[in-house]
Amino acid sequence: MPTRREARLCSPPLPAPRGALSTGVVTALAHGRPVPGPDEADGADPFGDDLQLALYVLYELHYQGFDGVAEDREWDPALLALRQALEQNFLDALRADVPGPVPVQQALDDLQLEPVGRDASSVSQYLQYEGEPAQLAEYAALRSLYHLKEADPHAWVIPRLHGRAKAAMVAVEYDEFGAGRPDEIHAGLFAALMADLGLETAYGHYLDAGPAEALATVNLMSLFGLHRALRGALVGHFAAVEVTSSPGSRRLAKALRRIGAGPAAVRFYDEHVEADAVHEQVVRHDVVGGLLESEPALEPDVVFGVQATALVEDRLGAVLLDAWRNGRSALRAPPSPSGTRGLRP
Secondary structure, three states, rough: OOOOOOOOOOOOOOOOOHHHHHHHHHHHHHHOOOOOHHHHOOOOOOHHHHHHHHHHHHOOOOOOOOOOOOOHHHHHHHHHHHEEEEHHHHHHHHHHHHHOOOOOHEEEEEEEOOOOOOOOOOOOHHHHHHOOOOHHHHHHHHHHHHHHOOOOHHHHHHOOOOHHHHHHHHHHHHHHHHOHHHHHHHHHHHHHHHHHOOOOOOOOOOOOOOHHHHHHHHHHHHHHOOOOOHHHHHHHHHHHHHHHHHHHHHHHHHHHHOOOHHHHHHHHHHHHHHHHHHHHHHHHHHHHHHHHHOHHHHHHHHHHHHHHHHHHHHHHHHHHHHHHHHHOOOOOOOHHHHHHHOOOO
């Protein structure tokens, strides 16, 4: 049986820099110039475009890399030293801005508070009732930075878990990766959604269009995934995604049906309505429950992961809604000509 064209067949090009840090990283990778020293991260806005893009590029070396960049740059000591400084800046800001310690079940229950009426702060509510076709296309373009690598960062926690938590984590990830069927991999289903909306499906195509807030949602799971010491936070991130996915996906499926999107676009969210309702219970009871049964001291880290996920998602939501309600595009920069169908300039 033929399979859908793989969106990750090629490594993406390096993005356009957004400041001194990202310029230093991009030119070091593209032209072999010296890597900025860790001290150059001092004072950088942890949520700003420059730091978030520099961090995104450094993390991407662990995924698909970039066209023309040698694969051994993944473990370049100078790049890792800079990455550590950028990460610490980002982590410090996250820890300062999250609400703080609560029982893990309370943190997860707080995520399930459904919007009342047409909640002014809910992106999925806005798109369900008011979203224009171009806004849904913009949302898909920006979320592609996340969804085209959706389950990959979470897989890094598997060797750091054991027993019940490990078995449950693998079971959920198995579904995310298509349950053995390549055409059912969720990242591939999202690429099909993008194609249905007239978007370019190449991996990383919309990086230049993504504001810092969109990059931060991807950087957060990469940060947690690449550090064993943050395994509890990654489990918290995973739990937050699964708890919020089903109701949000239901609203987005309704939005896509309302604008007359094709079946491939609707299917991605329909799949998550059903699958993630089941996944939520597995993650709550067996992944989180199993981890804390064996390592109870990690509960504050799990809560931090939950709260940090909500923080970066809320920041992105505020940017999207402000742009759309004021008649602006949410894209930072217009996409290249090959990916403009369905998007306003």
